[in-house]
Amino acid sequence: MPLHVPPAPAPALRSVLTALNSPTAVREAPTPALRAAQDPAVPDLPLPVHVLDRITPDGISQTRLAGWRFLIRSGEQAVAAAETQLTADGWAFSHFFEGPYVTSTERALRQAETLSQPYQPRLLSLPGLYMLTLWLHGDLSDDGAGGHPDGADLLIPLAPAPPGIPAHVPHRVADLLPVLTHRVTPVRLLGTPA
Template sequence: MPLLVPPAPAPALLSVLAALSSPTAVLEARTPALRTAEGPLAAEHPLPVHVFEPAAVPGALPQARLTGWRFHIRAGARVAAAGETVVTPDGWVFSRFSEGPFLVSIERALLQAEALPATYQPHLLSVPGLYMLALWLHCDARAEAATAQPDPDDLLVPLAPAPPGIASHRVHRLTELAPALSVRLAPPPLMGSPA
């Protein structure tokens, strides 16, 4: 089924387009593929980026907080980089260009998602404490991207590279994977005082 990608806020897209039109921003980016790209560059495939917040109560669903939008930067037939924006008190601003294994992994995960029998709204879910990024497939395909929250029927596809013990590109039910992530993020138990 097709994915229903939520529209990016116009200021987020405009900030990435402004950075793409700035020779300084492109040439100073730490993305060799972007600096050497030939032809016009285009920002496409916007995905809202959320940060995973473990459930405050055992057995409850985790929360997600919108922190930005990520756009694929296409140079001809290939994706050369990602352009990222963040929300500030003054609105959406360009953050950075990036490249690396997550670019290919996101494309692969999106193809996997399109082959699923149901329609989902794609998001990126960042788990900073585990250095993990996942494609979050929200079951409410028409939800407002800024306020979307995890649902028991949502799916997660960990992107490569995934943390040890978590298989990348395996589709998980959110209710299966979220508790394991929360356990890994929990602070270690306090040890007793030395004797």
Template sequence: MPLIVPPAPAPALLSVLAALSSPSAVREARTPALRTAEGPLDADHPLPVHVFEPASVPGGLPQARLAGWRFHIRSGAVVVAAGETVLTADGWVFSRFAEGPYLASTERALGQADALPDTYQPHLLSVPSMYMMALWLHTVPRTDAATAQPDPADLLVPLAPAPPGIAAHRVYRMVELAPVLSVWLAPPPLAGSPA
């Protein structure tokens, strides 16, 4: 079934398009594929990027905080980079261009998700303490991306490279990975306290 992609805030898209039209921003980007791309560049596949945070209640699901939007930058049919935005006090602003293994992995995971029988809202999920990114498939496809929170029925598709013990591109139910993620999200014990 088709994925229902939440609409990106217009200022987020405009900031990426402005960066793409700036020769100095593209030239200074640390993305060789973007600097050498021929032809017009376009931003598509906007995905909200959330950071996983500890559960608000013991034993609950981790919480998600909207941290930005990521757009795939295409040169023709080829994804050459990602354009990222962040929310500041002044609104959505361009953050950086990026490339690397998560680009192709995200495209692959979106293809996997598109082939699933149910409809989902796709998000990117970052777990910095695990150096992990995943495609989060939210079961409430028309929710506001800014307020979306994990649901036990949601799915996660870890992107490659995935942390040890977690298979990249395997579709997990949220409740399967939540206990593992919660261990990594838990604050370390205070010095001198029982662990």
């Protein structure tokens, strides 16, 4: 089933295009694959990046939109990614990067395209676990900027995933959230006040 990729804000896309056309921005980026690309580099598949700041004891998660990430393609493959962030002046280019999350995101998106239900893809970052997931949101009418993970949504942990959480295995939010809640809940030491 095709994914319903939400459109990125136009200023976010323009900022990435401007950075790609800037020899200085590309040359100074820590992205050898982007600098060595033979074909023109173009932004593709904009995904809103949400951050899961906390999980409450009843499992309701609080998320916030942190930016938009674009895969940067050269020819048929993604060679890097570009991040944008919201500033006081609007959406602005933040940085280019490469590494395992670029290829892992591409792999998870291919996995998601084989599912029978349509989804809106997003990225969900869990900084407390050093974890990034492809969040497949079931509300296709959403603009990508808001919302929180619904129990029926799917999360596909990207590689590298934390120990004990298999990468590239889709999980319903309702099934994975209790595991994540347990992982991020601080353990009280004996003798410390509650």
